[in-house]
Amino acid sequence: MIQTKVCSKCKKSLPKIRFFRRDEAKDGFRNICKVCDGIRERARKLSKLALTSIIPVALSNGAISSEDH
Numbered sequence: 001m002i003q004t005k006v007c008s009k010c011k012k013s014l015p016k017i018r019f020f021r022r023d024e025a026k027d028g029f030r031n032i033c034k035v036c037d038g039i040r041e042r043a044r045k046l047s048k049l050a051l052t053s054i055i056p057v058a059l060s061n062g063a064i065s066s067e068d069h
């Protein structure tokens with residue numbers, strides 16, 4: 001019998017192995033599934049990167065401006 005849990009982000013009912021463990025949580029698992037967690041983490045890293053390096057570098061390289069036409 002597979003125990004399932006509903007992801008609070010994508011609202012899908014998934015087996016608990018699809019969730020990261022979290023000791024502080026009531027049932028021992030996080031509220032969002034690994035996929036959603038990965039997306040959120042990636043978005044967080046990307047926005048951090050964008051703020052700290054990508055945008056300034058792109059600006060100084062002229063990559064963002066549209067002078068290429």
Ligand SMILES: [Zn+2]
Pocket residue numbers: 007008009010011012032033034035036037
């Ligand atoms: Zn999810």
